[in-house]
Amino acid sequence: MSMRYSFGGDEHVFVEVNEEMSLEAFFKSLSITNAVREANIRGVTEICPANASFQIKFDPDVIKPDDMMAELKSLEAAAEKAEARIETRIIEVPVFYQDPWTHETLMRFRERHQDPNSSDIEYAARINGYDTVDSFIEAHSGAPWFVSMVGFVSGLPFLYQMVERQRQIEVPKYLRPRTDTPKQTVGIGGCFGCIYSVRGAGGYQMFGITPMTIFDPTQETNYLSDFMVFFRPGDIVKWKPIDRDEYDATLADVEANRFTPRIHDVTFDLEEYEKDIDGYNAKLMEGLYGN
Structure with missing residues (x-):
């Protein structure tokens, strides 16, 4: 158009x-x-x-x-x-999927949901054709996500899954928005993923939570000392599934100001990406993990 x-x-x-x-x-x-x-x-x-x-x-x-x-x-x-080419960074974001805090929240708002008899992630897995929640998590975390904008509330990133359109996860928002969403909830509404930077109302399906602070107006967090908002348009996010023990350990490091996100600077070239999406994504993630 x-x-x-x-x-x-x-x-x-x-x-x-x-x-x-x-x-x-x-x-x-x-x-x-x-x-x-x-x-x-x-x-x-x-x-x-x-x-x-x-x-x-x-x-x-x-x-x-x-x-x-x-x-x-x-x-x-x-x-x-x-030229559709930018200097940017790929960032690993740990996610505790099916955590107890978002689960407690989503159970309080089942009357606002399309399927009151299942959790958000169970519903998302089913309507996207995944047989199990584990296979859905694998698809959600397996490919990187592109930060297309930051806003709506301070520091909230909107993320676009970097796979062919027919493979993109899509989940409708709640029928009516919740009045509560835990801070740093990871979820999806439509084709966009997000991380809720603050606690508040929301309508995206909730899949998990990250211990990583992404918005700090006090700028006391060591990696947010220069600017209170972590993400910027063009960033690339790689979700890392973690369990409760790793969540607790990472949160303790964040609160003690010992945590530093895993970040790798990259050049993203849209033309090269479109030639071989999966292959290009693999190279991006090789840089992140030093392979």
């Missing part, structure tokens, strides 16, 4: 890159928002990239809305030609 431009009130231009999320749409959105930043357009006050769209906030006393729209459209052609 061609990009769709619209005004959002007097101070915003919203641009829809594609109706469907894809890595191609993400990279096009990234290219244009980078071009906006580099163009240093007078009046631009905020640039907000999203999964397959972006929004620009501007001061209408400095630049007229129609002129702002024209500036953005002029950058579209250049973005089409931009």
Whole structure:
């Protein structure tokens, strides 16, 4: 589809890159928002990239809305030609699947769920064609996930599974949102995974919890001392299933400020990725584990 431009009130231009999320749409959105930043357009006050769209906030006393729209459209052609290649990082995130805290929470909200007689992960496994929860966990954690945006609440990453579309896990959100979700819950809504950065309301299916702090407004966590939000768009996440003992040990390290996430810097090339998705993912993970 061609990009769709619209005004959002007097101070915003919203641009829809594609109706469907894809890595191609993400990279096009990234290219244009980078071009906006580099163009240093007078009046631009905020640039907000999203999964397959972006929004620009501007001061209408400095630049007229129609002129702002024209500036953005002029950058579209250049973005089409931009190389879909970024310097980023792959990060291992430990996950305690089927933990007692998200399980206790999901049991309190069964009347809001599509299947009140099963847990979230049992339901997700069944509707995605997996015979067992273990095979679902293997599929969820076996391939990396791409951070397409960060937001909605502070520090929350939206993650897109890096497999062919027909293999992507998809699970609908709850019929009605919960009023409670444990901090650092790992789950899925639609085709997007997420980690809840804070405790609060939510509608994504809950599969587990990570002991790894991803948002710290005090910046006392050793690996968040430079910035309170851990994730950034373009990051690649590899889930690592852990048991209760490893969860407790890792949480103790996090609380004692001894924990450091396993991270490897990588160059991600969309064209090379699309030639052999599984092979490219394997190479990304080799770098993470030093094989």
